[in-house]
């Protein structure tokens with residue numbers, strides 16, 4: 001996933017800051033030392049929190065600059081509308097096959 005990509009959330013964040021099925025735009029991306037990739041999808045950390053965010057894989061603390069960095073594993077790329085059309089076609093074909101034949 002790259003900056004500017006439209007992504008769809010495939011797993012809701014544990015604190016509900018992103019929800020499954022909602023779409024977002026990748027504004028920034030950065031990797032943690034452990035290899036986990038975190039995305040900025042426009043969610044800001046409200047004031048009153050520390051200026052650090054802890055990686056829940058390796059435990060490293062990084063300055064978040066007010067951005068709620070979210071693991072890329074919670075998202076899937078949403079590049080073309082045609083992907084959705086294809087999915088609809090597959091579902092429709094399956095329904096066709098499973099319908100009983102009228103005599």
Ligand SMILES: [Zn+2]
Pocket residue numbers: 032033034035036055056057058059060
């Ligand atoms: Zn990490």
